[in-house]
C-alpha cells in the first residue's frame with residue numbers, strides 16, 4: 178500500500194500543470210479579447226479620465242501584465258485569495274461566489290457523468306455484442322450524431338418537449354422557490370436525503386434531470402464509440418478465443434471481455450477536461466443552473482478578470498481531482514499498472 | 517465406428533468477407549489415432565489454424581463450417597449444439613495457442629484462470645480447484661506460489677507453461693497446439709516441446725500445427741502437409757521426410773537447413789494463392805515446375821498410394 182500512496186502523490190502532482198495551463202490560457206485569452214473590465218463596468222456613463230485611472234489602479238490593472246499574472250496566481254496559492262469582483266457588486270471576494278457556485282457544478286458534472294457512462298455502456302456493449310446488426314448501425318449513428326449536437330439546441334429541445342409539453346421536469350434552476358435544503362455538502366440531492374426531506378429531493382431531482390441529460394447525451398457518444406470499439410477488439414483477441422476453447426461459459430467470457438474493454442475507457446474519462454468545461458458553461462447557461470460555468474458566462478460580459486480566472490482555476494482543480502480519482506480506480510482494477 | 521480418436525471428413529470452412537469468400541479449409545480429411553502425434557505443416561495462410569478451430573467449432577465470424585464432418589470419440593460433433601460443445605472443449609480437446617503473451621486474460625491471476633477451467637468442467641469446490649491448479653503448475657515446472665501472479669508477472673516461457681497446464685488440466689484425449697513455440701526463444705522452445713512429449717507419453721494425442729518442418733518431424737508419428745486450404749500429402753513421418761512425393765512437400769523438406777550435408781537451402785519460388793480465388797485444378801500448379809496439362813484444370817483427388825500414405829498429385833496418379 179506504500180506503493181499506492183506514492184502513486185497517488187505522483188498523480189496528484191499532475192494537478193499542478195493542469196491548473197497552470199488552464200489559468201495561463203484564460204489569463205492570456207482575457208487580455209487578448211477586445212473589451213476592458215473598467216469600461217465594461219462604467220458602461221455609457223461619463224467618468225473623468227483621472228477617476229478611471231484611479232479605478233484601474235485599485236484593481237491592479239495598471240501593473241505590467243506579467244506582474245498581474247503572478248500576483249493573482251500567488252494570491253490564490255499562498256492566501257487562498259481569488260481576488261475581488263470588478264463588476265457589480267464591486268469589491269466582493271470572488272471566493273464567496275465560487276464557494277456558493279461550486280457544488281452546483283460538481284453535482285451537475287457527476288450526474289452528467291453517470292448519464293454519459295450509463296448510455297455509453299449500454300449502447301457500446303449492445304453494439305459490440307450485436308455487431309453489424311441494425312441495432313449496431315443505429316447505435317453508431319447515435320454516437321456520431323452526439324458529436325454534431327450543440328448543447329443549447331439539444332437543451333432547448335429537451336426543455337420544450339420534456340419540460341413544457343410533457344411537464345415531466347423543470348426547465349431551469351436547481352430548486353423551486355420556497356424549498357430550503359440545509360447546506361452540508363452543497364449537493365442538493367445528497368443534502369436533501371441527509372435531511373430526510375423527500376419532497377426536496379424529488380424537487381432537486383426534477384431540476385437536474387434535463388441539464389444532466391443534455392450534457393450526458395453529448396458526452397455519451399464518445400463513450401459509446403470507445404466501449405463498442407474496444408469490446409469488439411477484445412472479443413476478437415486471443416485470450417477470449419482461448420477462454421472459449423477451454424469451454425468457459427459464454428456469459429462469463431462476455432463479462433471478462435467487458436472488464437478488459439473498460440480499462441482504456443477509464444483513462445479516457447480523465448481526458449474530457451475541455452469537453453466538461455465547455456459543456457458545463459453551455460449547459461448551465463441553457464438551464465440557468467447556478468454553477469461555475471454559468472458564473473463564468475455571466476462574468477465574461479463584464480470582463481471580470483478576477484472572477485473568471487478564479488472560476489477557471491477552481492474548475493481545473495476539480496477536474497484534476499476527478500482525474501486523480503479515475504487514476505486510482507484504474508490502478509486498482511488493472512494489475513498491470515505499476516505503482 | 518472406427519478406432520480413430522478424431523476423424524475429419526471432407527471438411528470445408530469458408531470466411532464470408534466483404535471482398536469475397538475465403539476458402540480457408542477446402543475438403544480436408546484427416547484421422548488421428550489415440551495416443552499418436554500428428555503434425556500439420558504448411559505456409560502461413562494455408563488454413564492450419566482454421567482447421568484446428570473448426571475441430572472445436574470455434575471458427576470466428578465471418579467464418580463458417582460449410583460442409584463435411586468432424587467425428588470425435590465416435591461422436592459426430594456437427595450434431596452438437598453450443599452447450600454440448602462446451603463440455604468437449606477444454607475437457608476432451610485442449611488448445612494451446614501461438615502467443616502465450618496474449619492467450620491469458622491480463623486482468624486475472626493465473627491461478628484463477630487455471631482453477632476456473634477445473635471448476636467449470638468438474639463442478640468441484642473452489643478450494644479443491646485451487647489445490648488442483650497448484651499441482652498442475654508444479655507439473656509443468658512452475659512453483660505453486662505463482663498461482664497469485666498475473667500473466668504480466670511471468671516470462672513468455674512460463675506463460676506458455678501455464679497455458680499448457682490449463683489445456684491439460686482435465687487430461688483431454690486430444691491436445692491441439694497451434695504454433696506453441698513460435699513466439700519463444702530456442703531453449704524455451706525445446707522445454708515446451710519436452711512438455712508436450714510428456715503429455716503424449718501420458719496418453720493424449722497431440723496435434724501440432726507449425727510451419728517448421730524440422731519441428732513437425734521431431735516427434736510426430738505422422739505428418740500432414742497443407743497447402744492453400746487443402747491437405748496435399750499425408751503419411752508417417754519417416755516416409756514424408758525421407759521420401760516426399762508431392763512437389764510442394766519436396767520443396768518444404770528441401771527448405772530445411774541440413775546440418776550434415778550442408779547443401780544450400782532451397783525455397784519454393786512464388787507465393788501461395790489468394791484463397792478467395794484459388795487457381796483451378798491443383799492449387800499448387802502455378803508454382804510447380806513439374807506441372808502437367810491436367811494439373812491446370814482438374815483437381816487431383818486424395819488417394820491412398822500405400823498403407824497409410826495419402827497423396828493428391830497428378831504426377832503419381834494415372835501413370
Ligand SMILES: Nc1ncnc2c1ncn2[C@@H]1O[C@H](COP(=O)(O)OP(=O)(O)OP(=O)(O)O)[C@@H](O)[C@H]1O
Nearest residue numbers: 531533538540559560561562563564565566577791
Ligand atoms: N477472421 C477471418 N476473416 C477472414 N479471413 C480469415 C480469417 N481468419 C483467417 N482467414 C483466412 O483464412 C486463410 C487461412 O488462415 P489460417 O489462419 O487458418 O492460416 P494458418 O495456416 O494458420 O496461417 P499462419 O501460419 O499464419 O497462422 C487465410 O487466407 C486467412 O486470410
Ligand SMILES: [Mg+2]
Nearest residue numbers: 564565566694
Ligand atoms: Mg495459424
